[in-house]
Amino acid sequence: MNQSNIETLIDAGKKRKADFVEIYEEESRNSSISLRDQKIEQSLAATDYGIGIRLVYGTDVLYAYTSNDDQQHLLSLIHLLADSRGEAGNGSGTFTLPGDVSKYSFSKNIHDPRKVPPFRRLELLQTADTVARKVSSKIIQVGVSASDIVTNVLIANSEGLWVEDLRVRSRFFLSVTAENKGERFVASESPGALKGFEFFEGLAVEDIARKAGERALFMLDAGYIEGKKMPVVMGNGFGGVIFHEACGHPLETEAIRKKSSPFVGKLGEPIAQSCLTAYDDGTIEEQYGSLKIDDEGMPTQKTLLIENGILKAYLADRIGSMETGSPRTGSGRRESYQYAPVSRMRNTYIEAGKDSLDEMFASVDFGLYAKRMGGGSVNPATGEFNFAVEEGYVIRNGKISEPVRGATLIGKGHEILPKISMVGKDLELAAGTCGASSGSIPVTVGQPSLKVDEILVGGR
């Protein structure tokens, strides 16, 4: 969209008395290739394109999006939105952007995936398939895919912001199914990064495939843990999904502004033990959830959420900041032009502590070692969460014992947080996808190993 068109649209919004007008244009080139049953299941290259228009009156948000870039159509959407409020036009003023567009582009380390032929990705998939199947004849299926997306976003607003950001993300996904006498178990891996094709070039595909195959096989024969409340030692890396779901979402101003979080009014108060410090950081180089600017055009930052157990900040977008009084944190995010931005997490993690994994095990007579988590979800309003344990072990008399499958952890985030009594030294981050009101976005979760004194473990 050129400068003149942007100015005309912003002007039209201002003439309809909007306090704030934002234009968001996005064009994405995405490609993916997937292998299943040792055949190419899909190979795709495609283009997404659209424009989002946001008018803000006070803190009321009016949003329109379209994949039609005709200027008259865009103007008609602005008037449709304003009409919905009954806002008459005042006919005065002409909006001008004060400067040239600021452009963020790729670093020179980026290997632009748009210039990589599809067969280069295919080689990776075939390697992963071959290695995983070699683990055992009980491996009956391997699904593997490689995808990347290059997105150019333009954000301009009535405060004079006019910025473009070129983003590239890559993701590898592998699932391995093992079967024995009708029983099946699926193990999966899904690393991702804010990187181009160099992500795949540096990926330890053989190692990832072998470990997933071994885990599927190993867990296939696992029994079940007896379900009850018990201490749980949680593994590092993707274990951070529990903090993301149970505590991260309720710290977003999207929940706070609607008083729909157990952490409303708790700033400055202890909400966890002093061993726990947590951040949400959009600036970590090359991490999957990192951004130079958020989807409202604000540079991202490292935000201290909890310091030694004390709640320090919420994650705020523009509207959340206005309604809660929390400073904006560069956390306005959306899946695409099809969503208005709201406060969302970026790379969320618990900082490394002082305890060793062995010390955690030694403190448990009977409990669960949730070495690897599956997915989970939370209801921010009530704090009720649930998580699946993909790889688990019984802890008996301070030592890891037999593997168990099918365990689920449930509870309330604000009640579990104070029960985290030990924090390990082995911080690790892992890529994930987070779904909420502004769509599915790339994020990173992470934590060192943790001990939770008591949590309900679902089992048999």
Add this chain to the structure above:
Amino acid sequence: MDLEQAAGFVLEEGKRYGIDSFDLIATDSEDIGIEVFKGRIVSTETSRSRGVGIRVLNNSRPGYSYSERFSKEALSQMVRDAMDQTEITDPLDMELPGPKPLAEVDLKHYNPALEKLNFAWMREQGLALDHASWESDKRVENVPHVGVGKSSTQSLIANSKGVFVKKESNVAYLGTGLVVAEGDIKKMGSYYRSGRDISQFDPSYIAKEAAYRGTELLGAKPLPSGVYTIVLGNRISPQIFGMFSSPYFADAVQKGSSRLVGKLGNEVASPKLSIYCEAHTPDYPGSRLVDAEGIPTSARTKVLENGILKSYLYNLESAKKDNVLPTGHGVRSYSGRAGTSFSNMIVPLGDKTRDELLASDSHCILVTKLEGGAGCSAVSGEISIGVQGIYYKNGKPEHAVDRITMNTNYFDLLHKIQGISNEYSDSYSSIKVPDILISEIHVAG
């Protein structure tokens, strides 16, 4: 370009490039909606989204692409992109269908009256529902979600063999999600009405139902761990059955992702259970006369009858692999690859009331809420999930329950079905499953 012009242009481009065989899906949707919070319209949204996606079979090698731009340049690039993909894909043994006559059934997927619903109507409904939600029960502490909206969609399926089918549909919704509190305990109750009959959109009724769904769980406490008889209430039994629909898809069976491999004609469930796919029921959201690959659908496909597995669901590719006729269960969005799906998944009604099911054991849990599906796997059949509901003793409600988990395996659960009620929930859904009585389920509390 409008939808038909874009589809026509792509069909011509495909011919111009000399592609052997190709099909396309195109959709054009318009949505408007509002959100209300504390008597204020806090969010208004309007959208127009459209896209066209092509699948080419070039020397039997498939390639996919799509575009959300409807310019000639973008659509031509899309065709070239799809062709490029065919250089690396494996050949697919599959033939696209030619045009066939479709059943003459009015699916009632379009109500012209909905097109007249505007923001003024939404404002009126939304504010009324917000007010009714706050007034619905004195224990309502917050009403974070009130939404009203409607969407209209045109979709089009076409292929190089002459299939060209266009469909128009619309739907509206009105709903609330509220938080009720008693002491330190908070519960959320939600209820949405959607469909094309807006006379059903009574804000007062919707608010009361949402409040009931929250307040019925106040005072909940856990139960001791053990093995229980449970009734999956008809609000959540569709969620469970929906999560485990893929094992019935032929492609999942063929690719080792279903435990139902080799089970055709075998007893895989209690004789009380049947599962049908019904594609021609008027006003059901999943109904369709033709699938996404141009195959006419059947009014009823018997998938499971009296516990016996009768048929898998096939799309073009999986049917060719098993050397059977496709059953009309291909699905595809413009941006995705072809897959398989139920049109409407129907478990026929039983002859017992819910109360009769709950009285069938001296201790019984009525499950009314599931806490996420992360512990459920359609491949392994694992079900490990937090649940909430009501504990019944000798057929009488004793107290609400929460902080418990239900642990079983879907394929074992099918055999443990002891009864099916005579009532579906009133939600506008393509999955209709009544209350289901199941014995011997592990519960941790």
